[in-house]
Amino acid sequence: MKWLRGELLLQCIGAIAWIALQGVSVVSAADTSFRNEVANALQTLKDAGHSHPILDTHIHFYQASRPGGIPWPPANSEIYGDVLPADYKKLAIPNGIMASGVVEASPLVEDNQWILNLLGHDSFFPFFVGQLEIGSAGFASNLERLSHDPRFVGIRGFLWSPPAITLDAAQLANLRDLAQRGLTLDIVSRGTTNPKPRVEALCTTVPNLRIIIDHLAGAQGPVPTPEWELAMRRLADLCPNLYIKFSSFYDMYQTTDGNSHWLAPSNLAAYKAHFDVLMTAFGADRLIWGSNWPVSTLGHVTDPSGSFATQIRLAEEYLAPFGQAIRDKVMFKNALLFYRRHVVGDNEDEQGD
Numbered sequence: 001m002k003w004l005r006g007e008l009l010l011q012c013i014g015a016i017a018w019i020a021l022q023g024v025s026v027v028s029a030a031d032t033s034f035r036n037e038v039a040n041a042l043q044t045l046k047d048a049g050h051s052h053p054i055l056d057t058h059i060h061f062y063q064a065s066r067p068g069g070i071p072w073p074p075a076n077s078e079i080y081g082d083v084l085p086a087d088y089k090k091l092a093i094p095n096g097i098m099a100s101g102v103v104e105a106s107p108l109v110e111d112n113q114w115i116l117n118l119l120g121h122d123s124f125f126p127f128f129v130g131q132l133e134i135g136s137a138g139f140a141s142n143l144e145r146l147s148h149d150p151r152f153v154g155i156r157g158f159l160w161s162p163p164a165i166t167l168d169a170a171q172l173a174n175l176r177d178l179a180q181r182g183l184t185l186d187i188v189s190r191g192t193t194n195p196k197p198r199v200e201a202l203c204t205t206v207p208n209l210r211i212i213i214d215h216l217a218g219a220q221g222p223v224p225t226p227e228w229e230l231a232m233r234r235l236a237d238l239c240p241n242l243y244i245k246f247s248s249f250y251d252m253y254q255t256t257d258g259n260s261h262w263l264a265p266s267n268l269a270a271y272k273a274h275f276d277v278l279m280t281a282f283g284a285d286r287l288i289w290g291s292n293w294p295v296s297t298l299g300h301v302t303d304p305s306g307s308f309a310t311q312i313r314l315a316e317e318y319l320a321p322f323g324q325a326i327r328d329k330v331m332f333k334n335a336l337l338f339y340r341r342h343v344v345g346d347n348e349d350e351q352g353d
Helices: 006-022 032-047 085-095 110-119 139-146 169-180 196-205 226-238 249-253 272-282 307-322 324-338
Strands: 054-059 097-103 127-132 152-157 184-187 210-213 242-247 287-290
Touching: 054 085, 054 242, 054 287, 054 324, 085 097, 085 307, 110 127, 110 139, 127 139, 139 169, 169 184, 169 196, 196 210, 196 226, 226 272, 242 272, 242 324, 249 307, 272 287, 272 307, 287 324, 307 324
Parallel strands: 054 097, 097 127, 127 152, 152 184, 184 210, 210 242, 242 287
Antiparallel strands: none
8 A cells, every 4th residue: 555644544444444344345436546555455355364454553663783772672581672564564464454553662752753764654554652751841842743743643651660640730731732632642550550540540630531551451360350340340431531452462361570471371261251341341442452562472372373363363253242343343443543633522433333
């Protein structure tokens, strides 16, 4: 596909999603080249055996070999090295992924621009979630500068020194700035990092900010604890602006420091109880799939298809009984609606089948 920036690219992806949902082979469009691009993208997916597309919303790129190295992942990590767009596309495209959003994991402000430069004009990566420290002295100016790039749709909250969310005056000013610009906020909530009461305070204090908790909101083990389940149901009820990233399944069984491999199960039964809580609490409109590649490769599975393909299989297997329309929301459509610029008061994120 050609380089199409901002909303135009998302409209193109949305058209592909619409075609898949309607089960037709062409899209009505005045622009013949646009129609051909859509048809070619669909044919590529069909040739690879994937009748319905996937949009991956959580991947990371970095280059340890660049001058000055990288702050993350650390040198002792098994995923340390050069992880670049070509590496990901070789894995993603055969698995039915037709576009992906990049999430910054580096604490260095300048690395946000490094990622944007790295992606260049590659329309496979239509959006970027940067990372800025909420409440920092340079937050407002950095957000203003980065917002000029239409691929920049939001930030991931600073993760390096819990508690990340304090809601002091500086943070509130920054969060309201983020909301006013129609941008999004990714956060992690597990352990001492952004505990659920802090998330509740965040989403109720800034109700017009679209927030997503990454990686199953800290789900752990085969059976949800009563405390986790109660907290998730309370958040779902109190915070209509809060979404859940249906991602990084293997983290539920993490037994290492996060820098080396651990063994994760490859059967749906090991994950289903937590998935059920999230689905019944938040509903199909507020779950958004993502892989968390390459971090997800640290969770070893016995499935011969590999860790990346297995995460997709687990998601598809879980969603199948809900029907194709719900599957497409979680694996594709919800991401299009969430990861885009919204005008404050924009009600276009109302979702129907």
